[in-house]
Amino acid sequence: MNNEYQYSFKVLGSCIGCKTCYRACPVGAIQTGPIRIDQDACIRCGKCESACPGHKIIKA
Ligand code: SF4
Ligand code: SF4
Numbered sequence: 694m695n696n697e698y699q700y701s702f703k704v705l706g707s708c709i710g711c712k713t714c715y716r717a718c719p720v721g722a723i724q725t726g727p728i729r730i731d732q733d734a735c736i737r738c739g740k741c742e743s744a745c746p747g748h749k750i751i752k753a
Pocket of ligand 1: 702717718719720721722723730734735736737738739740741742
């Protein structure tokens with residue numbers, strides 16, 4: 694994990710793969726199939742967390 698940040702966003706195993714978070718990410722940090730967040734590319738903006746209709750992305 695990038696030590697510059699105090700927290701990260703994680704995708705829960707119950708994600709249904711709708712890709713809404715993928716489309717919401719401004720820096721292309723989300724990879725598909727399965728959905729994963731590249732922690733080195735993520736700028737911790739929280740847009741994926743807000744966008745997920747099933748609340749499958751959590752800040753931890
Ligand atoms: S927190 Fe922001 S930068 Fe990080 S994966 Fe989510 S939308 Fe992308
Ligand atoms: S928006 Fe939520 S349910 Fe959809 S792919 Fe992303 S994490 Fe999974």
